[in-house]
Amino acid sequence: MRSRLPVVLVLPAVVGLAFLLVPLVGLLVEAPWGTLPAQLLSAEVGQALRLSLVCASLATLVCLVLGVPLAWLLARGDLPGRGVLRALVTVPLVLPPVVGGVALLLVLGRRGLAGQYLDQWFGISLPFTTTGVVLAEAFVAMPFLVISVEGALRAADPRYEEAAATLGASRWLTFRRVTLPGVMPGVVAGTVLCWARALGEFGATITFAGNFPGETTTMPLAVYLALETDPDAAIVLSIVLLLVSVGVLAGLRDRWIRA
Secondary structure (H helix, E strand, C coil), rough: CCCCCCHHHHHHHHHHHHHHHHCCCHHHHHHCCHHHHHHHCCHHHHHHHCCCHHHHHHHHHHHHHHHHHHHHHHCCCCCHHHHHHHHEEEEHHHHHHHHHHHHHHHHHHCCCCCCHHHHHHCCCCCCCCHHHHHHHHHHHHHHHHHHHHHHHHCCCCHHHHHHHHHHHHCHHHHHHHHHHHHCCHHHHHHHHHHHHHCCCCCCCHHHHHHCCCCCCCCCCHHHHHHHHHHHHHHHHHHHHHHHHHHHHHHHHHHHHHHC
């Protein structure tokens, strides 16, 4: 016989579930379903959606290339002050995205610490470009990947790596053939979270990359602009973002859980 669930836990849980789901249901209820096809086929929506998908995917790739080695260093490296380094890596999780955008401007802007040399020596200007969107999204999304992969590395059994080293495998070969396959569920989970976070990024993007249609206007920025002039379009854009995010998370969830 199954024991009854305590009301003191069930009631807050139900309220919390309603708090999360009711706004999403309200978005669907208020959607202009009659004009939805026309809104979805409009050039503005298609342009913003394509730009968002491309930038989020590129930002996720940047996070993978940089974040997986960083997670390995935090989990396996014997570094002094590793706890402080881990805290600094996770700062973008709690830092207001607008502040992150300002920080990127101060470093990579045309007069920034590094941006001035990029502009003078190579003629490269990153702010207010599509590349700037990718960098802003990668900045705010990378901690999700690092935390997920580091947790998987800490939970992995190090004896397999030790056995590979005993058999003469190099550190790089051991990482590729033993460590990485063993933590792949964590990598996939972190990648999905990273991509979803990049897709919904707003504050750092508008601060560092601006809002130029076709170049830096991603879906969240398009929603913000449309909310002031065309609420129906804002609702449609929001629904597209919601469906894309839920579809990706739901489609990949079972894969990393089974793995």
